Amino acid sequence: MIEIRFHGRGGQGAVVASELLAQAAFLDGKHPQSFPFFGVERRGAPVTAFCRLDDRAVRLRTSITRPDIVVVLEPGLLRAGGVMDGLPPGGLLLVNSRDDPARLPAPPEVRRASVDATAIAVAHGLGTPMLPIVNTAVLGALAAASGAVRLDALERAIDRFVPARPAQNRAAARDGFGAVRLAPAEVAVRAPPVRAGRTLRAGLELPDGPxxxxxxxxxxxxxxxxxxxxxxxxxxxxxxxxxxxxxxxxxxxxxxxxxxxxxxxxxxxxxxxxxxxxxxxxxxxxx
Amino acid sequence: MAQIVMSGNHAQSYAAMLARVQVIAAYPITPQTTIVEKLAEFVADGRLPAHYLQVESEHSALQSVVSASALGARTYTATSSQGLLLMHELLHWAAGLRVPVVMGVVNRAVAPPWSIGADYSDTIAQRDTGWIQFYAESNQEVLDTVLQCYRIAEDPAVRLPAMVTEDAFYLSHTVEPVDVPSSELVDAFLPAREARAVLVPGVPARLGSFTGPVEYVGFRHDVARAMDRVLPTLAAVEEDFARRTGRDHGGPLPTYRTEDADAVLVTMGTATTTARAVVDRLREEGHRVGLAKLRLFRPFPVEALRSLAASVDRIGVLDRSFTFGPTGAAAAEVRSALYAGSARPLVADFVAGIGGRDITPDLIARMYAVLDGPEPPDVTWMDLAAPEARADG
CATH class of the missing domain: 3.30.70.20 (Alpha-Beta Plaits)
Incomplete structure (x- = not known):
């Protein structure tokens, strides 16, 4: 089983990315499961989506805490904390970023990849320049960097399940596939300390009042x-x-x-x- | 039979379409779900020739389908959390008027504080209204159970409304492969409703008039007896369904590896899938554990529980809500069912997963450990502690 966790902001398409990956993997003969978690349905709010791909029916209905792959749709989220939680040595971090992947912060021995999905999305007119929809470009990059799904299955899934601009989204996926950059494995950069207080710590830290x-x-x-x-x-x-x-x-x-x-x-x-x-x-x- | 990767919400929509519902009423604003959005799409593109009523509240949504059902139509609506609470008065009306409305509910926590996470507080609070209640574990079970519910609800021996619930996010927003039966298969399994219309257009009549105490007792007793007939009806319906589709969801209380188990955990909904994997792991380590899934909460499967209890020392109950009594609602029902039985194993309650809190394999393993310990407490709140500190790499 491969476990993939997506991090994005409301409106960027992280949920759709995870679902599209599930659809593409299904066309590839896999048994997928995908679901999102969001606290509030707001543009800009951090959103997490979970995707499991297995050869048989998935036997877990719980969020992904030990991902094989973490996909980040906006580099600013790397500062938010929690993004790299549980990513083990040998895992893959894929970030939508102009940066050289060797400069990406990551836990030790995590493979790093980057793709400028924003530029690809803008070039194909997906979303707005202020809030480009980068998911299909990122999925193309994911196909190239991980082999978790084949590009042609991804393109078929886009054709069937993306109602708006399927041709541009297919082209974005192909561009993402070609443009992904992988960091040499040996360079390790420590992740910055996470910003505390993103999650409501239930129980012990609740105030006494209402x-x-x-x-x-x-x-x-x-x-x-x-x-x-x-x-x-x-x-x-x-x-x-x-x-x-x-x-x-x-x-x-x-x-x-x-x-x-x-x-x-x-x-x-x-x-x-x-x-x-x-x-x-x-x-x-x-x- | 086609396999489609779809969400639990859309499994509800597909089932309603396959059931050829004639009237759908829904309030389209929060906390509504994509269930009725998809149905609106089916109606708009002509795949489902139904009347789709967009009303001004959940109260009116249920009122509309209750009335349409009294006229003989097959009806459907869906809601969640606060919306279900607003329907509460009409839930009683639907059961008391004996109309076979089927409703999809996305189980969500109730406010305050605001939450959209999985939690059974919304539907458990409706357990006393006379509705049949199924709690689904997978999107396939959602689709199949909605179809089965029309057969059960419309059966002349039952004639009660039914709700099919699904956990927020863990089913509602989860996409996974679902076998969608052909419309020919569903038509053969579920023919058009035999309209036993109570109201007939053009013939002045009213429903719900005043009764004296004697008649009132009779009506309530009728509902209770109808509820008693749900279990045999479910057995017959499920057998027919299995014959046609090859799928059997195991009746009101399907069990897993309980044959020689000392300790059994009673689960509901999606926690069951994860718990099954935990049972396998614990079995490999030599623990004699099993699980039973409360698929049906109303009517409560008393006899099935008693026969399970006959061979088990300890029963844990996972309550994904808390009702502010001595234990959570599911544990209270389990104890009540077993008290008058011949076997009375220890029953311990585990409150977990409320407000959408994740029910992880480790959390379930800890429940089995507490259950196996020297003196399991009456009620254990499993996830009060703060989440584990995040590794900063």
Whole structure:
């Protein structure tokens, strides 16, 4: 049995990637099982999807904690923590990234591969340049890097199950297949420390009060953010509209009455930028 | 018979289409699922000639199919969590009016706090409404059980509504291969409903009028007796289904490796698949363990449990909800069934997987270990501790 875990953000197509892989593997004669996990159905929120491929009916109905392969649809998620959990020596890490795979952080003895699926998706007009849908390009790369599925089965699955732009998606899969880069095995880069507090730690760490007071510091909605607000204080009129409209109380007013964004509570919705009367707030892409 | 890789939600939709349902009513907003989305697609593209009613709440959804069913139509609706709670009043109406509505439910935790994870709180809270309740383990079982439910619910000896439930994510969003029977096969297994219409268009009549205590007792007793007839009806229906499809889901309480077991875990839904693999592992290590799956919760399979208990020392029950009584609901039912029987093994409750918490092989192995220990507690909450610290590589 091969266990593959996908990490993406809501809207990027991680769930569909895992399902398409299952469909393609089924056409290849495998017995697949695929399911996602997401806490909230929001664009930008981290999404995990699990795919098992076996020669017989899968006998586990539980999430994948010891993946053979981890596929990351956006390099920013490598910082989020949890992505490489359980990835053993000899496992494969495939990241949608412009970077040389040898520079990817990974646990020891994990094979690393990268593919610039964003560029491929944009070139084929899949999604928008701001939120390209990279899943088919990544699956093509996965076929090349792992052999978990054959490219022609993947293309047949795209034809049958991708309702929008099947030809462009097929081309993206072929480009991903050709463009994947594998790092030499011997170079090891340590993964950065994970950011704590992404998951609600049930039981022991719950507050004494009603659960409704659990804040976005505990359930890190800031991990959903793909854009952050930057305020040009030189033009700020201290009207406090941003402070009033922020749905998460992520904006505080300092002693002089100027707004200060507390990024640990900001999910990047952009409402402040829309509401600011003098237009002093710009939404800037997260690195 | 074609194999299609599909989700548990779509297994519900395909089953409803194959059953040639005539009226579907659904509230299309959260917490609705892709079950009715797919059915809307089937109706829109002409594959399913049914009336599709988009209503303004789950309460109205169930009211609509109850009325249509009283007119003799074959009906279907689906919901989940808070939506099922909003239907509660009409659940009683459906059973009391003896209409054979079939409903798909995605088992999800109820708020607060908000959660969309697998949990049986929503349907367990409806166990006292007079509905037949099946808990499915695989997408195949979802599809097959929906078809079987129409036969059971519409049987003149039963005439009760039925729900087929599936675990959120672990079935609802899981795609896996499903054998989809041909429409010829299903038509032969499940002919059109023999309309025993209580209401007839053009003939003024009403349902649900006032009764005195004497009549009321009679009606309630009728529902209880109808519930008693579900088990023999299920046996006959399942035999016919197996003859036509080659698939047998094992009745109300299928067992696994219980023949010489000292300890048996009673599971429901998807935890069963994982538990079966754990039983094999523990057997290899020399432990005499087995499992039994509560496929049917209403009516409760009392006799099957008693015959299982005759040869077992200890029974663990996995409760994927907690009902704030002495134990969870499934353990309470198991104990109640066994108390008046001749064998009374120890019964220990394990609360696990609530709010969508993962039920892992290790967690199940720990349940067997507690069950095998010196004094298993009445109730053990299995996954209170924080998740294991993440390795940072």
């Amino acid at each position: 659960l409704a007071v659990v804040s976005s510091a505990t359930i890190a909605t800031s991990a959903w953010r793909t854009m952050r607000p930057e305020i040009d204080l030189g033009r700020c009129t201290r009207c406090n509209f941003c402070w009033k409209f922020c749905p998460d109380d992520a904006i505080e007013l300092n002693a002089e009455g100027y707004p200060v964004v507390r990024l640990e509570h900001c999910k990047g919705c952009g409402i402040c930028a829309v509401e600011c009367p003098p237009g002093t707030i710009a939404m800037v892409a997260e690195g």
